[in-house]
Amino acid sequence: MIIRVETMTQRLIQAFISWGKTNMKLSFIIIAQTIEKAAQQVAFANNQLLFIFESEGLRITDIVTRRLMGLPVKSRKQERMAVQSQVMLKKSVLAEESPTGRGVQFIREGQMQDFSKGGAQISLTQGTVRLKDFISLMYRNRHGQWVSVESQVRWVVSAANGDQIIGVQFLAVSA
Structure with a gap:
Protein backbone atom coordinates (compact mmCIF):
# COMPACT_ATOMS: atom_id res chain seq x y z
CA MET A 1 0.00 0.00 0.00
CA MET A 69 9.92 -5.77 -7.60
CA GLY A 70 11.49 -7.15 -4.40
CA LEU A 71 14.84 -5.51 -5.13
CA PRO A 72 16.92 -3.76 -2.46
CA VAL A 73 16.16 -0.06 -2.13
CA LYS A 74 19.32 0.94 -0.30
CA SER A 75 21.14 3.74 -2.06
CA ARG A 76 23.98 4.33 0.37
CA LYS A 77 27.54 3.53 -0.61
CA GLN A 78 28.60 3.37 3.05
CA GLU A 79 26.63 1.93 5.94
CA ARG A 80 25.53 4.42 8.55
CA MET A 81 26.10 3.87 12.26
CA ALA A 82 23.62 5.17 14.82
CA VAL A 83 25.30 7.74 17.09
CA GLN A 84 24.25 10.36 19.62
CA SER A 85 26.73 13.20 19.49
CA GLN A 86 26.50 16.95 19.94
CA VAL A 87 27.60 18.94 16.90
CA MET A 88 28.16 22.56 16.00
CA LEU A 89 27.36 23.94 12.56
CA LYS A 90 28.94 27.09 11.21
CA LYS A 91 29.42 28.81 7.89
CA SER A 92 31.61 26.73 5.60
CA VAL A 93 34.80 28.11 4.12
CA LEU A 94 33.31 26.89 0.82
CA ALA A 95 30.24 29.14 1.16
CA GLU A 96 30.16 32.69 -0.15
CA GLU A 97 27.57 33.68 2.42
CA SER A 98 26.06 32.21 5.55
CA PRO A 99 22.64 30.47 5.48
CA THR A 100 21.45 33.23 7.85
CA GLY A 101 22.69 36.15 5.76
CA ARG A 102 25.78 37.87 4.44
CA GLY A 103 28.49 38.51 7.02
CA VAL A 104 26.90 36.33 9.71
CA GLN A 105 29.10 33.56 11.13
CA PHE A 106 26.05 31.22 11.69
CA ILE A 107 26.58 29.07 14.74
CA ARG A 108 23.96 26.40 15.36
CA GLU A 109 23.99 23.45 17.76
CA GLY A 110 22.57 20.08 16.80
CA GLN A 111 22.55 16.37 17.49
CA MET A 112 24.19 13.86 15.14
CA GLN A 113 21.83 10.89 14.73
CA ASP A 114 23.86 8.71 12.38
CA PHE A 115 27.24 8.80 10.70
CA SER A 116 29.07 7.18 7.79
CA LYS A 117 32.29 7.86 5.90
CA GLY A 118 30.33 9.94 3.41
CA GLY A 119 27.81 11.85 5.50
CA ALA A 120 25.59 12.21 8.53
CA GLN A 121 22.07 12.91 9.70
CA ILE A 122 21.71 15.87 12.06
CA SER A 123 18.70 17.12 14.01
CA LEU A 124 18.51 20.85 14.71
CA THR A 125 16.23 22.75 17.07
CA GLN A 126 14.71 25.72 15.28
CA GLY A 127 16.82 25.13 12.17
CA THR A 128 17.51 27.59 9.38
CA VAL A 129 19.43 25.33 7.03
CA ARG A 130 18.44 24.99 3.37
CA LEU A 131 19.04 22.37 0.70
CA LYS A 132 22.50 22.76 -0.91
CA ASP A 133 23.86 25.03 1.86
CA PHE A 134 27.58 24.60 2.52
CA ILE A 135 28.24 24.19 6.25
CA SER A 136 31.15 23.29 8.46
CA LEU A 137 30.18 20.50 10.85
CA MET A 138 32.22 20.23 14.06
CA TYR A 139 32.06 17.17 16.33
CA ARG A 140 34.23 15.20 18.74
CA ASN A 141 35.60 11.94 17.36
CA ARG A 142 35.87 8.76 19.46
CA HIS A 143 39.24 9.99 20.81
CA GLY A 144 37.69 13.23 22.09
CA GLN A 145 39.36 15.43 19.46
CA TRP A 146 37.35 18.09 17.65
CA VAL A 147 36.98 17.40 13.93
CA SER A 148 35.71 19.91 11.39
CA VAL A 149 34.07 18.57 8.22
CA GLU A 150 33.14 20.76 5.29
CA SER A 151 29.73 19.50 4.17
CA GLN A 152 26.82 20.19 1.87
CA VAL A 153 23.18 19.78 2.88
CA ARG A 154 21.61 17.10 0.65
CA TRP A 155 18.14 16.89 2.18
CA VAL A 156 16.06 18.79 4.74
CA VAL A 157 12.92 17.73 6.59
CA SER A 158 11.17 20.47 8.57
CA ALA A 159 8.77 19.93 11.45
CA ALA A 160 5.84 22.22 12.20
CA ASN A 161 7.63 23.54 15.33
CA GLY A 162 10.62 24.77 13.26
CA ASP A 163 12.95 21.86 14.06
CA GLN A 164 14.84 20.29 11.16
CA ILE A 165 16.43 16.97 10.36
CA ILE A 166 19.11 17.32 7.70
CA GLY A 167 21.29 14.98 5.73
CA VAL A 168 24.78 16.20 4.88
CA GLN A 169 27.43 14.89 2.51
CA PHE A 170 31.01 15.28 3.69
CA LEU A 171 33.28 17.17 1.30
CA ALA A 172 36.56 17.70 3.20
CA VAL A 173 37.80 16.77 6.68
CA SER A 174 40.30 18.60 8.89
CA ALA A 175 41.34 17.65 12.44
Missing part, protein backbone atom coordinates in the same frame (compact mmCIF):
# COMPACT_ATOMS: atom_id res chain seq x y z
CA ILE A 2 1.43 3.40 -0.97
CA ILE A 3 0.47 6.29 1.28
CA ARG A 4 1.33 9.99 1.06
CA VAL A 5 1.07 12.12 4.20
CA GLU A 6 2.19 15.63 5.11
CA THR A 7 3.55 14.71 8.56
CA MET A 8 4.24 11.19 9.80
CA THR A 9 3.56 10.81 13.51
CA GLN A 10 4.42 7.94 15.82
CA ARG A 11 0.71 7.32 16.39
CA LEU A 12 0.10 6.99 12.65
CA ILE A 13 3.01 4.58 12.22
CA GLN A 14 1.75 2.45 15.12
CA ALA A 15 -1.67 2.32 13.42
CA PHE A 16 -0.10 1.09 10.15
CA ILE A 17 1.91 -1.55 12.02
CA SER A 18 -1.23 -2.78 13.83
CA TRP A 19 -3.17 -2.84 10.56
CA GLY A 20 -0.33 -4.76 8.89
CA LYS A 21 -0.44 -7.41 11.64
CA THR A 22 -4.03 -8.26 10.67
CA ASN A 23 -2.83 -9.17 7.19
CA MET A 24 0.70 -10.65 7.10
CA LYS A 25 1.21 -9.81 3.42
CA LEU A 26 0.45 -6.13 3.90
CA SER A 27 3.34 -3.66 3.82
CA PHE A 28 3.42 0.09 3.47
CA ILE A 29 5.36 2.58 1.39
CA ILE A 30 4.96 5.95 3.07
CA ILE A 31 5.92 9.19 1.34
CA ALA A 32 6.01 12.17 3.71
CA GLN A 33 7.33 15.68 3.87
CA THR A 34 8.10 15.56 7.60
CA ILE A 35 8.39 12.88 10.28
CA GLU A 36 8.42 13.19 14.05
CA LYS A 37 11.69 12.09 15.66
CA ALA A 38 9.99 9.28 17.65
CA ALA A 39 8.17 8.10 14.52
CA GLN A 40 11.42 8.00 12.56
CA GLN A 41 12.98 5.51 14.95
CA VAL A 42 9.95 3.20 14.73
CA ALA A 43 9.69 3.48 10.93
CA PHE A 44 13.33 2.71 10.21
CA ALA A 45 13.33 -0.32 12.53
CA ASN A 46 10.31 -2.01 10.89
CA ASN A 47 10.73 -3.93 7.61
CA GLN A 48 6.96 -3.70 6.98
CA LEU A 49 7.39 0.01 6.35
CA LEU A 50 9.39 1.82 3.70
CA PHE A 51 9.62 5.50 4.52
CA ILE A 52 10.55 7.91 1.71
CA PHE A 53 11.12 11.61 2.23
CA GLU A 54 9.23 13.71 -0.30
CA SER A 55 12.51 15.57 -0.88
CA GLU A 56 13.78 12.48 -2.79
CA GLY A 57 11.86 13.99 -5.72
CA LEU A 58 12.40 12.12 -8.98
CA ARG A 59 14.01 9.16 -7.19
CA ILE A 60 10.67 8.23 -5.53
CA THR A 61 9.45 6.37 -8.62
CA ASP A 62 12.67 4.34 -8.82
CA ILE A 63 12.62 3.54 -5.08
CA VAL A 64 8.96 2.42 -5.16
CA THR A 65 9.51 0.33 -8.32
CA ARG A 66 12.53 -1.41 -6.78
CA ARG A 67 10.58 -2.19 -3.60
CA LEU A 68 7.59 -3.56 -5.54
Whole structure:
Protein backbone atom coordinates (compact mmCIF):
# COMPACT_ATOMS: atom_id res chain seq x y z
CA MET A 1 0.00 0.00 0.00
CA ILE A 2 1.43 3.40 -0.97
CA ILE A 3 0.47 6.29 1.28
CA ARG A 4 1.33 9.99 1.06
CA VAL A 5 1.07 12.12 4.20
CA GLU A 6 2.19 15.63 5.11
CA THR A 7 3.55 14.71 8.56
CA MET A 8 4.24 11.19 9.80
CA THR A 9 3.56 10.81 13.51
CA GLN A 10 4.42 7.94 15.82
CA ARG A 11 0.71 7.32 16.39
CA LEU A 12 0.10 6.99 12.65
CA ILE A 13 3.01 4.58 12.22
CA GLN A 14 1.75 2.45 15.12
CA ALA A 15 -1.67 2.32 13.42
CA PHE A 16 -0.10 1.09 10.15
CA ILE A 17 1.91 -1.55 12.02
CA SER A 18 -1.23 -2.78 13.83
CA TRP A 19 -3.17 -2.84 10.56
CA GLY A 20 -0.33 -4.76 8.89
CA LYS A 21 -0.44 -7.41 11.64
CA THR A 22 -4.03 -8.26 10.67
CA ASN A 23 -2.83 -9.17 7.19
CA MET A 24 0.70 -10.65 7.10
CA LYS A 25 1.21 -9.81 3.42
CA LEU A 26 0.45 -6.13 3.90
CA SER A 27 3.34 -3.66 3.82
CA PHE A 28 3.42 0.09 3.47
CA ILE A 29 5.36 2.58 1.39
CA ILE A 30 4.96 5.95 3.07
CA ILE A 31 5.92 9.19 1.34
CA ALA A 32 6.01 12.17 3.71
CA GLN A 33 7.33 15.68 3.87
CA THR A 34 8.10 15.56 7.60
CA ILE A 35 8.39 12.88 10.28
CA GLU A 36 8.42 13.19 14.05
CA LYS A 37 11.69 12.09 15.66
CA ALA A 38 9.99 9.28 17.65
CA ALA A 39 8.17 8.10 14.52
CA GLN A 40 11.42 8.00 12.56
CA GLN A 41 12.98 5.51 14.95
CA VAL A 42 9.95 3.20 14.73
CA ALA A 43 9.69 3.48 10.93
CA PHE A 44 13.33 2.71 10.21
CA ALA A 45 13.33 -0.32 12.53
CA ASN A 46 10.31 -2.01 10.89
CA ASN A 47 10.73 -3.93 7.61
CA GLN A 48 6.96 -3.70 6.98
CA LEU A 49 7.39 0.01 6.35
CA LEU A 50 9.39 1.82 3.70
CA PHE A 51 9.62 5.50 4.52
CA ILE A 52 10.55 7.91 1.71
CA PHE A 53 11.12 11.61 2.23
CA GLU A 54 9.23 13.71 -0.30
CA SER A 55 12.51 15.57 -0.88
CA GLU A 56 13.78 12.48 -2.79
CA GLY A 57 11.86 13.99 -5.72
CA LEU A 58 12.40 12.12 -8.98
CA ARG A 59 14.01 9.16 -7.19
CA ILE A 60 10.67 8.23 -5.53
CA THR A 61 9.45 6.37 -8.62
CA ASP A 62 12.67 4.34 -8.82
CA ILE A 63 12.62 3.54 -5.08
CA VAL A 64 8.96 2.42 -5.16
CA THR A 65 9.51 0.33 -8.32
CA ARG A 66 12.53 -1.41 -6.78
CA ARG A 67 10.58 -2.19 -3.60
CA LEU A 68 7.59 -3.56 -5.54
CA MET A 69 9.92 -5.77 -7.60
CA GLY A 70 11.49 -7.15 -4.40
CA LEU A 71 14.84 -5.51 -5.13
CA PRO A 72 16.92 -3.76 -2.46
CA VAL A 73 16.16 -0.06 -2.13
CA LYS A 74 19.32 0.94 -0.30
CA SER A 75 21.14 3.74 -2.06
CA ARG A 76 23.98 4.33 0.37
CA LYS A 77 27.54 3.53 -0.61
CA GLN A 78 28.60 3.37 3.05
CA GLU A 79 26.63 1.93 5.94
CA ARG A 80 25.53 4.42 8.55
CA MET A 81 26.10 3.87 12.26
CA ALA A 82 23.62 5.17 14.82
CA VAL A 83 25.30 7.74 17.09
CA GLN A 84 24.25 10.36 19.62
CA SER A 85 26.73 13.20 19.49
CA GLN A 86 26.50 16.95 19.94
CA VAL A 87 27.60 18.94 16.90
CA MET A 88 28.16 22.56 16.00
CA LEU A 89 27.36 23.94 12.56
CA LYS A 90 28.94 27.09 11.21
CA LYS A 91 29.42 28.81 7.89
CA SER A 92 31.61 26.73 5.60
CA VAL A 93 34.80 28.11 4.12
CA LEU A 94 33.31 26.89 0.82
CA ALA A 95 30.24 29.14 1.16
CA GLU A 96 30.16 32.69 -0.15
CA GLU A 97 27.57 33.68 2.42
CA SER A 98 26.06 32.21 5.55
CA PRO A 99 22.64 30.47 5.48
CA THR A 100 21.45 33.23 7.85
CA GLY A 101 22.69 36.15 5.76
CA ARG A 102 25.78 37.87 4.44
CA GLY A 103 28.49 38.51 7.02
CA VAL A 104 26.90 36.33 9.71
CA GLN A 105 29.10 33.56 11.13
CA PHE A 106 26.05 31.22 11.69
CA ILE A 107 26.58 29.07 14.74
CA ARG A 108 23.96 26.40 15.36
CA GLU A 109 23.99 23.45 17.76
CA GLY A 110 22.57 20.08 16.80
CA GLN A 111 22.55 16.37 17.49
CA MET A 112 24.19 13.86 15.14
CA GLN A 113 21.83 10.89 14.73
CA ASP A 114 23.86 8.71 12.38
CA PHE A 115 27.24 8.80 10.70
CA SER A 116 29.07 7.18 7.79
CA LYS A 117 32.29 7.86 5.90
CA GLY A 118 30.33 9.94 3.41
CA GLY A 119 27.81 11.85 5.50
CA ALA A 120 25.59 12.21 8.53
CA GLN A 121 22.07 12.91 9.70
CA ILE A 122 21.71 15.87 12.06
CA SER A 123 18.70 17.12 14.01
CA LEU A 124 18.51 20.85 14.71
CA THR A 125 16.23 22.75 17.07
CA GLN A 126 14.71 25.72 15.28
CA GLY A 127 16.82 25.13 12.17
CA THR A 128 17.51 27.59 9.38
CA VAL A 129 19.43 25.33 7.03
CA ARG A 130 18.44 24.99 3.37
CA LEU A 131 19.04 22.37 0.70
CA LYS A 132 22.50 22.76 -0.91
CA ASP A 133 23.86 25.03 1.86
CA PHE A 134 27.58 24.60 2.52
CA ILE A 135 28.24 24.19 6.25
CA SER A 136 31.15 23.29 8.46
CA LEU A 137 30.18 20.50 10.85
CA MET A 138 32.22 20.23 14.06
CA TYR A 139 32.06 17.17 16.33
CA ARG A 140 34.23 15.20 18.74
CA ASN A 141 35.60 11.94 17.36
CA ARG A 142 35.87 8.76 19.46
CA HIS A 143 39.24 9.99 20.81
CA GLY A 144 37.69 13.23 22.09
CA GLN A 145 39.36 15.43 19.46
CA TRP A 146 37.35 18.09 17.65
CA VAL A 147 36.98 17.40 13.93
CA SER A 148 35.71 19.91 11.39
CA VAL A 149 34.07 18.57 8.22
CA GLU A 150 33.14 20.76 5.29
CA SER A 151 29.73 19.50 4.17
CA GLN A 152 26.82 20.19 1.87
CA VAL A 153 23.18 19.78 2.88
CA ARG A 154 21.61 17.10 0.65
CA TRP A 155 18.14 16.89 2.18
CA VAL A 156 16.06 18.79 4.74
CA VAL A 157 12.92 17.73 6.59
CA SER A 158 11.17 20.47 8.57
CA ALA A 159 8.77 19.93 11.45
CA ALA A 160 5.84 22.22 12.20
CA ASN A 161 7.63 23.54 15.33
CA GLY A 162 10.62 24.77 13.26
CA ASP A 163 12.95 21.86 14.06
CA GLN A 164 14.84 20.29 11.16
CA ILE A 165 16.43 16.97 10.36
CA ILE A 166 19.11 17.32 7.70
CA GLY A 167 21.29 14.98 5.73
CA VAL A 168 24.78 16.20 4.88
CA GLN A 169 27.43 14.89 2.51
CA PHE A 170 31.01 15.28 3.69
CA LEU A 171 33.28 17.17 1.30
CA ALA A 172 36.56 17.70 3.20
CA VAL A 173 37.80 16.77 6.68
CA SER A 174 40.30 18.60 8.89
CA ALA A 175 41.34 17.65 12.44
